[in-house]
Amino acid sequence: MTRRSGGESDPIVGTPVPRLDAEAKVRGEARYADDLAFAGMVHVKTIRSERPHARIVRLDLSGVESAPGVVGIATVADIPGENIVPIIYRDMPLLAAGVVRYVGEPLALVAAETRDAAREAAARARVAYEDLPAVFDPRDALAHGAPPIARPDAADEGNAFNHMVIRKGDVAQGFAQADVIVEGEYEVGYQEHAYLEPQGVVAVPEDGGMTVYGTLQCPFYVQNAVANVLGLPLARVRIVQTCTGGGFGGKEDVPSHLAALAAVVAWKLRRPAKLVLDRSEDIATTSKRHPGSIRYRTGARRDGTLTAVEVEFYYNAGAYQTLSSAVLWRGLVHAPGPYRIPNVKVDAYSVATNTVPCGAFRGFGSPQVIFAHESQMDELARRLGMDPLELRAKNALRVGDETATGQVLTESVGLGACLAKAREISRWEEVQAEVAAFNRRERFKRRGVGVSTVMYGVGMGAKAPLLDKAGAYLKLEADGSVTLAVGTTEMGQGAETVLVQIAADGLGVPVGMVRVAPVDTSRVPDSGPTVASRTTTVQGMAVLDAARRLRLRIEDAVRAILGCPTFTVAGHRFCHPQDPARSVSFAEVARWMWTRNWDMGVTGWAEGKPVDWDPATGHGNAYFVYSYACHIALVEVDLLTGETRVNRFWAVHDSGRIVNPATARGQVIGGIAQGIGYALMEELPSRDGRILAPSFTSYHIPTARDVPAGIAVAFVEAPYSGGPFGAKGLGEVPLMASHAAVANAVSSATGGRLRAYPAIPERVLDLVAKGA
Amino acid sequence: MDLPEIVRPRDLADAVRLTGEGGKPLVGGTDLFVRLRKGAERPPFLVYVGELPELRGIHETEGGVEIGAAATHVEILSAPATAQLPILRLALATIGSPALRHMGTLGGNVVNASPAGDGLVPLYLLGAQVNVVGPARERSLPVEEFVLGPGRTALQPGELIRSLTIPLPRDGAHPYFRKVGRRQALLIAVASLGALVWVEDGAVREARLALGSVAPTVLRPREVERALVGRPLTVEALAELRDALSSAVRPISDLRASADYRRRVSGNLLLDLSSLASG
Known part of the structure; x- marks a missing residue:
């Protein structure tokens, strides 16, 4: 590796260069997607299914076509290529053909001269459905006799899209060696990305091909999808990213679908076609974090040494595969946590239901299981009478250790350093004493401190090395x-x-x-x-x-x-x-x-450096390197109302060499905010597969006042030989760690044990009652 | 969204006339635009009354304060006249966010008649009068009679709120306002409690309570108010009335909270009045 002669100019990597954008x-x-305009551009509105599972008996668009301002419509018959949005599997149609499988599934498209005209025209669609039995809960979907939702060629068995495993050692023996066993079931619901800029694309027919401009994360995915539905060679499809107002994974696969929809209209009408979602359509019909049910069991010796972990978890994937197999795999690999565990058994299921397809969201299937494993570590610490930081430090992975998938870590493991630094900057012992004093003094308030440690496999991993x-x-x-x-x-x-x-x-x-x-x-x-x-x-x-x-x-x-x-x-x-x-x-x-x-x-x-995986055993070098973090949260719970406020936060990360400490710090603080939302307030109720209130009026994300002013961020930099200047990944890690620290702090403050997100005041008041 | 046409009246009489023709009065639009966007309301046109002198201004009057219906929350919070109404300031400071408090008005909060209206709670506590103008006459009615139910008021077609008259409470009132929900700002209360409490020789001489989001309208639990008289503001004394307050409210379950939680919290918040004894 040649390095430039050195010393000639100040180093730029490692300095807080202000954000160029x-x-x-x-x-x-x-200029964001909706700021773009082209001569002759039409506005597209998607006509969507009103039913969770139904046969389409008749699709009457005569009222749509004759509505004022309408330029044209497009249906399945207008798709020149294949009616499939290719993601990992090929089970999702661009427009439903014959059967709808979730509320909001696209049926047809209308293009009009204005957005309002398109919206009003779309409302005139008349669809006759013949309802089919529908299921919304993974347990129901896996039950004997459940209606088939998953396409057989896209599912491991029945409605189980995927079942993945890790088998290491012998858990029966591991639990037999344990002096203490803790066990719990954990439930989490949807999390909505809440990116500032909703989804939006403009498809422009040009040069015998199609150019799509849009707010998106993965231009090459979009190129593939558009080429597939138009039946064009990839070279005739060009994707240009517009300034993108947030993604968090929500613009990983969804723009492929939307771009392909707009492209079909643009292709048919030979006019530029803009498709921009408003907030409620965006929340109701696009991907979100998978709801999950996790059953977790951990065994340890009296001195805190872990002997076994057994996990079984279910993610509600929604009606089509989209990214669920990849999300599940990351969840699988991350389920045991950043610890040395000789005996591990994990069974992970992603399940088809008649709900909107879930997809990528910062952490990608790991936050759900992290909530479980970090809750278990705290429950274990309490049972053992051990300091929760010490329990984690005792079991934390080091260079030379073997992960739950049998991967030997050869370099860049800063987890121990993260734990030590977190102890130092939080003034761990003093903070505990201050909290105890506060709790003795206050009648209606309780404070609690919570810890969380995580590891994160950087890159696509062994499930999709071709993409790295x-x-x-x-x-x-x-x-x-x-x-x-x-x-x-x-x-x-x-x-x-x-x-x-x-x-x-x-x-x-x-x-x-x-x-x-x-x-x-x-x-x-x-x-x-x-x-x-x-x-x-x-x-x-x-x-x-x-x-x-x-x-x-x-x-x-x-x-x-x-x-x-x-x-x-x-x-x-x-x-x-x-x-x-x-x-x-x-x-x-x-x-x-x-x-x-x-x-x-x-x-x-x-x-990326080589990785490998054996799906039968869950053994392999799952990722080329891992990032690590330790977060500590201090919360205050109001015993009269159950309201919880995060007062202080300490976050320590090992993401290798930090290229830009200012933007890295921003990533960490943003991830803490998002984790506070996940743990404490974000909730998207649905009934019979329908999102009940797709709006920010009831879907509460944290405001500036919900994020503590006192956030201490530190980096311990364990350099990685395969990254530029020793850098590893950071983006997702802060969110992954933060929510679990908040959850553990809530449990510590209330004396109860939080087993479901979000810890809204009502749920916390129940914990207070149980903990008292 | 296609906005209806916005008409600017020449004067108050013109505004009344336009309102009589079906126009919807508009100032900040913080509630109205949400309703228009949802299609919950489809007025033929909007009447922008935000600049009518009769609807503006915050003045001291004989024994009280008069607040124009078009005064924004921020104007009210910073007006010298409202320094005598700390309970009003406490409540208005919790509304929405700075942006919403700059645009939204107390008049709008009243006419919106939400049981969660943070501005309504102090108006109930203070016994505010709502001054209404209409084609035939002006009239004035207590806020408790003005608000009929969720989103329903005593406004007749063609009428609009001109101002609110708020009598000054007797000296020595301890103000209390607390709004409950899952975040610190931009929050529609899941439950709220406002109070004015006068204490003499360690015992409550008079107490007024108003609860938001726990009944079809803001609620004054008068039996509990009376029962507080003569008691010390101790947790133990307040706890004896906790169940009474929980039974006085008539909450519903919705997406934000269950009726049971609202009932429990209403009673619990009463205990928080003990903080007034030390403060």
């Missing part, structure tokens, strides 16, 4: 500025800034000289999805690869210009080692290269 967003100049790749294109302009094209997306997480830092550091230019081009599938090779906290690690390596190649070419030019085999660097000038007066600036080098017709463009490529 911040100013345009703050000024209101950033990334391409980059770096172009040196004639004036020395640099254009960077990448295949992964900025969605608000700060990727653009971090990638520019890596490019600038690799090239030896200031950050201001590098500009990222809009992500466009026609510019770079398929770089996989922007998910799995992999962008800094994998895309960052591709950028660094390109930067190093370009740097070598630049250095060749410098040597030619100076007429000398070596050179020194001062500031951004290259100098003759013997005659410092002879020097050339970076911009002059670029100009020199341009005037001599040098190739000034380079591509970079990276892929």
Whole structure:
């Protein structure tokens, strides 16, 4: 690995470079999907199923077609290619054909001159249904005689989309060796992404193909889906990401569906077609975090050493597979937690029901099981009379240890350091004493402290190693500025800034000289999805690869210009080692290269290190590396009302080398906020497969006042040899850790044991009553 | 959303005339726009009354304060005249968020007649009068008679609220306001309790209580108010009335909370009045 000569300019990686996209967003100049307009553009509204499971007897769109302002309609018959949105499986139709399987499933499309006209026209659709038996709960769906929902070719057995296992050691023996066994059942419901910008795309027919602009995370997924429904070669389909106002996984697979819908309309009408969801349609019909039921059992010796873990859990996948198999697999691998456990048995099920398909959401199937494993650790600590931090430290994975899937960790395990740092910055002993004093003093308030530790497998993992790749294109302009094209997306997480830092550091230019081009599938090779906290690690390596190649070419030019085999660097000038007066600036080098017709463009490529998996046993190197975290929350519960407030928070992360401490800190604080919401307030009730109140009036996410002012964030950096400058992934980890710390704090404050999210005042008041 | 046309009246008489023609009075729109968007209401046009001088302003009057129906929460919170009404300020400060308090009005809160209306709780405690103008006459009625049920008021077609007259409470009242829900802002109360309590020689001389979100309208539990008289503001003394207050409320179960929880919390909040003894 060549490193640039070093010392010539200040390092950029590791510094808090301000977010490059911040100013345009703050000024209101950033252009989001709904800001786009094209000549002749129509507005599309989706006509959706009103029933959870039914045969479509008749679809009468005559009233829709004749409504004012309507330009045209599209039905299954208008799909030129295949009526399938390909994700992992091929079970989900673009438009329901014959049968609907969830409330909100697309049936047909209407295009009109205005959005209001399209909406009003869509309301005139007349659909005759013949209801079929429907199930909404995974337990019912798996019961004998349940109506079939899953397509047989997309399911392991019946309505079990997938059943995955880990078998390690012998749990019967492990529990026999245990002095203490704790057992619990945990329930979590939906979590809605609540990204600021709702879903939206504009499909523009051009050059015999289709270009789609949209708010999205995974342009190459969208390209594949659009090509599939239009029956076009991939090269005729181009996807351009617009400024994306948040994703959190909600724009991983859903934009494929929406883009394909808009593309079918645009293709038929030969006009640009915009499809933007309003908030309630977005909440009611797009993916969310899987509801889960988790049964968990943990055994330990008297000294706290874990002997066995047995887990069985069920995720409600909804009517189609979408990403559920991948979500389930991550849940499976993460279910045992970041601990050394000799005997492990995990059974994970994702189950088809007549509900809206669930999908990706920050943490991707892990937060549900983390709630369970971290609750178990606290229950165990209480039973053993052990300090919960000490119990975790005793069992925490170290370099050389074997994970629950039999993977030996060879490097970059900062978990122990996270625990130690968390103890230090929280002033753990003093905080406990302060809490105890407060609780003795107050009559109607109780405080509690909760801990959570997590590990996170960075990247796609052994379930989808083919997707763990990334391409980059770096172009040196004639004036020395640099254009960077990448295949992964900025969605608000700060990727653009971090990638520019890596490019600038690799090239030896200031950050201001590098500009990222809009992500466009026609510019770079398929770089996989922007998910799995992999962008800094994998895309960052591709950028660094390109930067190093370009740097070598630049250095060749410098040597030619100076007429000398070596050179020194001062500031951004290259100098003759013997005659410092002879020097050339970076911009002059670029100009020199341009005037001599040098190739000034380079591509970079990276892929994740090898992983492997045996589905029969759940053994293998599941991920190429893991990130770790320890969170501590201090909450205050009102005993009269059950209201809970998070007062303080301490978060320590090992995500390897931190490229940008400011954006990393932002990621952590955002994840804490999202975790507070998940643990304490976010709830999306549904009845018979229908989301009852798809609006922010009743779906409460935290406000600024619900997030404590006192959040301490620290990073312990255990470098990873496979990441740029030693970086691992961070994006998802803060959310994964935070909610469980809050939950444990609530349990500690009330003296009860929280076993279901969210801990709304009503539920907490019940805990208080039980704990008293 | 297609907004109905917004008409700007020349003066109050014009506003009354336009309202009589079916126009819906509009100031901040914080509740109205939500209803329009839902299609819960489809007025032919909106009458923007936010700039009518008669509906603006916050003045001291003989023994009270008059607040124009178009005064925003922020204006009310910062008006010198309301310094004498700490209970009003306590409650209004919890409404929505800064943005909503800048746009929303107390008049709107009254006409919206939500059982969860945070602005209504202090008006019930203070015995506010609602001053109404209409095509025929002006009239004034107590807020408890003005609000008939969830979203229902005594406003006749063509009438609109001109102002609210709030009598000053006797000196020495301890104000209390507490709103319960799952977050700290942008919250529709799951239950709320407001109180004015006068204490003399360690015992309650007079107590007024008003509860929000636990009945079809804001509720004054007068039997509990009377039973408080003569008691010390201790947890033990208040606890004796907890069940009485829980039985006085008539809550429903909805997506935000169960009736049982609202009943329990109503009673529990009474205990929190013990905080007034020390404060």
